[in-house]
Amino acid sequence: MDQSDDLEEYLRGDTALSRRYRRESSPAPPHVLDRRVLRLSRQAQRTTQRLSPCLQPLAFAACVLLSVALVLAMVFGPQAAKRMDDNAPRLVRVAARTDVTPNVSLNRRAPLYGSDLPRTRPARVWLADIAALRRAGRNDEADAEYRRFRSAYPGYVEIGGTDHTSGALVIRP
Amino acid sequence: MLGAMESLDEDAKLMVRYRDGDTDAFSTLYAHHKGPLYRYLLRQVRNAGAAADLFQEVWSRLIATRARYEARAKFATFLFHIAHNCTMDFFRRDLMMRRADRPDGADAQSMEPEVPEHQRPDGLAEFAEQQSALLAALGALPREQRETFLLHEETGLTIEEIARVTDVGVETVKSRLRYAIRKLKKSMLATQIPGTQPRAARSDLKDTLVNGSV
Numbered sequence: 001m002d003q004s005d006d007l008e009e010y011l012r013g014d015t016a017l018s019r020r021y022r023r024e025s026s027p028a029p030p031h032v033l034d035r036r037v038l039r040l041s042r043q044a045q046r047t048t049q050r051l052s053p054c055l056q057p058l059a060f061a062a063c064v065l066l067s068v069a070l071v072l073a074m075v076f077g078p079q080a081a082k083r084m085d086d087n088a089p090r091l092v093r094v095a096a097r098t099d100v101t102p103n104v105s106l107n108r109r110a111p112l113y114g115s116d117l118p119r120t121r122p123a124r125v126w127l128a129d130i131a132a133l134r135r136a137g138r139n140d141e142a143d144a145e146y147r148r149f150r151s152a153y154p155g156y157v158e159i160g161g162t163d164h165t166s167g168a169l170v171i172r173p
Numbered sequence: 174m175l176g177a178m179e180s181l182d183e184d185a186k187l188m189v190r191y192r193d194g195d196t197d198a199f200s201t202l203y204a205h206h207k208g209p210l211y212r213y214l215l216r217q218v219r220n221a222g223a224a225a226d227l228f229q230e231v232w233s234r235l236i237a238t239r240a241r242y243e244a245r246a247k248f249a250t251f252l253f254h255i256a257h258n259c260t261m262d263f264f265r266r267d268l269m270m271r272r273a274d275r276p277d278g279a280d281a282q283s284m285e286p287e288v289p290e291h292q293r294p295d296g297l298a299e300f301a302e303q304q305s306a307l308l309a310a311l312g313a314l315p316r317e318q319r320e321t322f323l324l325h326e327e328t329g330l331t332i333e334e335i336a337r338v339t340d341v342g343v344e345t346v347k348s349r350l351r352y353a354i355r356k357l358k359k360s361m362l363a364t365q366i367p368g369t370q371p372r373a374a375r376s377d378l379k380d381t382l383v384n385g386s387v
Contacts, residue, residue, distance in 0.1 A: 006351065006354050006355065006358070007347060007350060007351045007354060010350070010354050011325075011332070016361070017354065017357055017358060017361065018326060020307055020361065021307060021311075021326055022326070024305045024307055024308055025212055025216070025308060026208075026212075027211065027212060027215060028207065028208050028211060029207050029208075029211040029225070029228055030225065033211075033225055033228055033229060034203075034207065036229060037203060037207075037228075037229060037232045037233075038199075038200060038203065040229075040232065040233060040236055041191070041196060041199045041200075041203070041232075041236050042196050044236045044237070044239070045194060045196050
């Protein structure tokens with residue numbers, strides 16, 4: 001009870017304790033500090049005044065605009081398009097190499113889809129020519145012709161498995 | 174808006190003027206508050222060099238945040254809230270430095286947690302020799318009680334305003350202030366008893382600090 005009375009009396013002000021504290025405690029900051037703080041306040045105002053308040057929204061808008069332009073340039077710019085062009089064939093080449101058979105020469109470019117040789121003759125006619133070469137005993141030429149035929153018609157299947165040669169090469173499904 | 178401006182204290186109006194570019198308003202504001210702020214910091218950290226550094230830091234923070242200032246309360250609550258935060262940072266830094274300097278890795282719990290080097294009993298007794306018994310007793314108060322007393326004496330802030338500045342409840346502020354007044358009154362009575370000299374009171378203070386009880 002006494003304690004709360006003490007507090008109330010003290011809060012009313014002008015107690016002996018307050019008077020004594022004020023009498024005994026009156027240090028002030030050194031003048032050098034005064035000068036430093038006042039200089040700081042003036043410097044801060046000068047820095048702010050350099051960028052007028054009416055220019056601040058403009059500066060903000062310019063920053064936003066530049067950022068958006070930069071992002072758009074990175075996403076849709078010529079460099080991005082070039083990169084996309086580069087990517088597509090690279091992927092196709094990887095896919096094509098998985099189909100390369102051991103017989104294909106490394107110096108020769110592998111066909112991307114099916115054959116890159118022109119189909120100069122219908123398959124049946126071409127096979128008939130090969131058979132004629134074999135019958136004539138020109139087996140080397142017949143083999144080379146057959147390889148060319150296979151390149152042109154890699155998936156060709158002759159139903160019935162007709163023998164077009166004298167026995168060296170037989171076309172089977 | 175005009176009504177709100179009229180209800181503001183003069184210092185808050187000066188701060189608004191400074192925020193809007195009036196440097197002279199800051200000079201007036203500074204003249205009003207430099208003494209109370211310096212004494213608050215000096216009595217809190219009890220080291221003139223540290224007090225000067227903190228004094229400059231408080232004003233620098235105020236200047237840096239002036240654009241965000243809104244006059245919602247008494248200006249002194251704004252200024253001394255910054256000062257309170259600066260002193261808290263100071264005590265934290267000081268505590269960390271003391272922990273880092275301790276070579277034997279002694280148990281942190283065994284040390285008094287928040288008393289800077291210059292406030293340890295030896296340093297405190299030396300400091301006390303240079304000042305009155307009242308100020309020595311003020312320096313011997315726990316930091317929170319001392320701060321509450323200083324805020325009331327130096328700024329005239331109410332209990333509610335002190336609670337806002339120090340981020341604690343009103344009842345906590347009352348309790349701190351009550352203890353502070355009781356101890357300070359006791360020190361005043363000791364100096365008034367015939368035959369009891371202030372020097373003797375200081376010796377008592379040194380004993381109580383060394384023994385760890387007030």
